Amino acid sequence: MHVRVLAALLVGLTACAQPQPASEAERACRALLAAPPGEWAVQVPPVLALGRPAAATLAREVAGDPSAPGAQAAAACLGALGDLAVTPTLVDLLRSRGGAAYEAALALGRLRASEATAELRAARDDTTADPIVRTAAAAALLDLGLTQDALPLLLGVLRADTPAGRSEQERLRLPSRPRWALERHVAIAAVRRSFGSDFGLDPDLSWPDLEAASQRLAQAAEARKEGR
Numbered sequence: 001m002h003v004r005v006l007a008a009l010l011v012g013l014t015a016c017a018q019p020q021p022a023s024e025a026e027r028a029c030r031a032l033l034a035a036p037p038g039e040w041a042v043q044v045p046p047v048l049a050l051g052r053p054a055a056a057t058l059a060r061e062v063a064g065d066p067s068a069p070g071a072q073a074a075a076a077c078l079g080a081l082g083d084l085a086v087t088p089t090l091v092d093l094l095r096s097r098g099g100a101a102y103e104a105a106l107a108l109g110r111l112r113a114s115e116a117t118a119e120l121r122a123a124r125d126d127t128t129a130d131p132i133v134r135t136a137a138a139a140a141l142l143d144l145g146l147t148q149d150a151l152p153l154l155l156g157v158l159r160a161d162t163p164a165g166r167s168e169q170e171r172l173r174l175p176s177r178p179r180w181a182l183e184r185h186v187a188i189a190a191v192r193r194s195f196g197s198d199f200g201l202d203p204d205l206s207w208p209d210l211e212a213a214s215q216r217l218a219q220a221a222e223a224r225k226e227g228r
Contacts, residue, residue, distance in 0.1 A: 121141065
């Protein structure tokens with residue numbers, strides 16, 4: 001009898017040790033993480049279609065492979081799925097300053113993850129980080145309603161490498177580069193979300209027009225500060 005019981009127990013344990021089939025969420029999340037940028041448009045919708053319950057699975061998968069080809073898209077999805085419980089995973093991605101760091105910052109803003117404020121400020125001020133990471137961190141701070149924390153860096157990016165912005169650029173220790181298109185797109189999108197207007201800002205404006213639009217933004221921020 002004892003032999004039969006032991007044999008049955010061993011069979012049961014062996015069955016438990018067998019790899020379990022991946023769930024639909026795991027399959028979709030793993031496919032996204034493995035996808036190069038050219039496939040993100042195909043692999044993102046199935047993850048988003050799973051809704052908020054998929055966030056925990058996606059966070060677990062991206063935490064296990066933060067350098068995967070699709071980690072950047074996965075970070076963006078974590079913001080879109082709306083589960084604040086993934087904040088620690090996004091903070092880790094931001095701290096890494098890796099390829100998914102800027103999308104992680106934007107996702108924290110989208111989630112209104114106020115507990116990540118200190119990490120976002122640190123990324124904003126990290127002069128060793130890529131400017132897009134610093135810009136995204138400032139954009140997230142603006143999403144959190146922290147206008148005065150966000151605006152100096154965002155205005156610096158908008159004015160960078162223009163005659164009106166060089167001293168500000170030096171103070172913020174932003175590098176010089178031929179184009180700031182991505183950073184300016186991120187900054188302008190954040191301004192539009194926060195103020196309900198982009199004040200005529202556009203990455204391709206001539207520098208005098210860009211400066212005029214930046215001044216309009218600065219004035220609106222000052223009015224907000226004063227409660228007007």
